[in-house]
Amino acid sequence: MENFLMQALSWETLILNDGTIYLILKVIDSFVSQSRGNESIQTVGLCPHAFKGHGDDVWDKFGQAIGNLQSLESLNIFAPNHDDDEVVSNHHWEILARILSHVRQRIKLSIIPGVINSLAWRAEDSRSLARVIHGHPTITRFEDSGMLPYESLDVLYSALATLPTLESLSLSKGKVSTRMEDESALVNPKILTELLRVPTLWDVSISELYFTRSLCQAAANALMEGTAITN
Numbered sequence: 001m002e003n004f005l006m007q008a009l010s011w012e013t014l015i016l017n018d019g020t021i022y023l024i025l026k027v028i029d030s031f032v033s034q035s036r037g038n039e040s041i042q043t044v045g046l047c048p049h050a051f052k053g054h055g056d057d058v059w060d061k062f063g064q065a066i067g068n069l070q071s072l073e074s075l076n077i078f079a080p081n082h083d084d085d086e087v088v089s090n091h092h093w094e095i096l097a098r099i100l101s102h103v104r105q106r107i108k109l110s111i112i113p114g115v116i117n118s119l120a121w122r123a124e125d126s127r128s129l130a131r132v133i134h135g136h137p138t139i140t141r142f143e144d145s146g147m148l149p150y151e152s153l154d155v156l157y158s159a160l161a162t163l164p165t166l167e168s169l170s171l172s173k174g175k176v177s178t179r180m181e182d183e184s185a186l187v188n189p190k191i192l193t194e195l196l197r198v199p200t201l202w203d204v205s206i207s208e209l210y211f212t213r214s215l216c217q218a219a220a221n222a223l224m225e226g227t228a229i230t231n
Contacts (some may be wrong), residue, residue, distance in 0.1 A: 001027045009038055015045035016062070017078075028061050031159070045076040051095040059095045063102030072105045073147040076112050077129065079121055079147045093128040100132060106165065108118040108141035109133065111148060126152035130159035140165050140212040145220070146172035146208070157191045161198055169195075195224035196229065203231040 005027050008014055016024075026033050044066055056182060066072065077096075111129070124150045132135070133139060142160055160166060196204065211219070 001053065001220060002030065003036060005030055009034055010040050011045040012040060013045065013048070014041050015078075018047070018050045023048055024062075025058070028058060029189050029221045030062050032065045032068070033066040034064045038069050042070045042071050042201075043076060044072065045078055046079045046104070047097070048092045048096050051092045056098060059098050060102070063099040064092040067102035067104055072103075072107060074108045074110060075100075076110045079111070079113050083124070090128065091145040093132055097132040100136060104134075104138055106138050106140045107141050108143060108146070110143040113147060119138060120168050121147050121149060123149045123152035127155045130155045130192060134159045135161070135162045135164070137164055139163050141170075142166065143169040143170040144172055145207075150210075154188055154191050155194045161191065161195045163198070165201070166198050166201050169201060170205040170207075171209055172207045189218040193222045193225070197227050199228055205228055 002024060004023055008020065008024070014020070100191075129148075130152075142163070144156075148156060160169065189212075195201075196219060209215075
């Protein structure tokens with residue numbers, strides 16, 4: 001197990017899934033101690049559906065180890081796979097929040113497909129993720145590859161607007177479960193205006209997002225009222 005741990009800590013990317021979590025749990029104290037000063041790992045992939053059992057002290061140790069990684073730049077949150085439960089339990093999201101509470105590095109948070117065949121996230125998962133990242137002090141970049149359902153984007157945008165150091169934002173078309181012509185697909189389109197006016201946000205990329213009339217107006221209002229966006 002120690003050999004596995006030494007090898008894992010030498011990688012540029014560490015994926016915390018069922019397999020690696022199972023192995024690291026066997027040497028969790030060594031994982032924490034050997035992570036101190038680590039300059040190899042730049043990206044950590046988190047699979048919320050893999051967080052099963054154990055007490056808060058164990059997940060705090062995972063958080064401490066991730067917080068120790070000196071070169072950490074990105075956290076990737078993986079969507080569930082077709083052989084996983086479609087909805088990640090609230091307890092698993094609480095564990096993810098506990099882990100993220102230890103992260104003090106300036107990071108990019110990415111929502112990406114799973115490593116096998118990804119499920120479209122349900123709105124419940126998306127809203128849980130929004131609660132987890134709400135107000136996080138060191139998420140400077142956010143990237144969604146289109147895994148999040150369209151009807152939950154208002155909650156996501158609202159959470160992103162609370163990030164005090166958000167500088168860069170990349171949004172893709174949400175998974176469709178409502179009619180794109182439906183002006184109420186976002187409960188409150190003004191949330192997009194608030195997000196685009198975050199004072200630290202200067203870089204925005206929007207890909208294949210369906211802009212209804214209300215969303216166009218929300219974006220126009222942000223531009224007219226003034227934003228820090230330069231790109």
